[in-house]
Amino acid sequence: MRGKAKHEYPLTGFVVCRKCGSPLVGSCLRGNYRYYHCRGTYPTASRAKICDAHYIKADWLEEVVWDKVKSVLSQPELLLAEVSKQVENEKSHYSTGTMDKEIKELSRRLKGYDGQERRLMNVLRMDLATPDIVLDEMNLMKKEREADQVRLNGLIQAKENLAKALEMQESIKELCAKVVPCLDNCSNAEKKDAYTYLDLKVSATPEGVSIKGYLDLNVLTTGQTWA
């Protein structure tokens, strides 16, 4: 069992190289020492080696990251307040009833533009009006269509942001219920859950670590002493 635990790398998928941005992968040297190292430091079939970052001791990196996450999770009420604030903020940009109606209306109008264009083309073809007037009409329609599309995209984006914030709020509640009561003896699987919920993004070299996540944690730099 002990041997198995030694070869887990809970930060895989959450951590990239601070030098080149490549993912860090775990490896075990001399049978016992776990490290994370940059994928860019060795060549692949499609490219040469692109990075010379050093190996990072896994115990050190995992501890730095978990300490930071733990400090955030140890105050779940602050965390939840922050999430609620973000949800309120998104809600102020998107009022469900009226804006859903507007999305429907805009989508309907956008579908109608093709028909209008065909009608104008027919008018042109059949010589029913002077070309200048028809072309003016077409240009006007094109502008309206573009404006409608921009407005629709904006509304859809706001709707997505609100949905994302609400989803995050649920995740954070779940996380607090699950992980917070056992912060001091979390398994790697629970830590990975926490990283996923917080949308954790770590970039690291042996010289320092930056940790970002849903909470926009402050950038943290820590030096590593080599044994």
Ligand SMILES: [Zn+2]
């Ligand atoms: Zn690298």
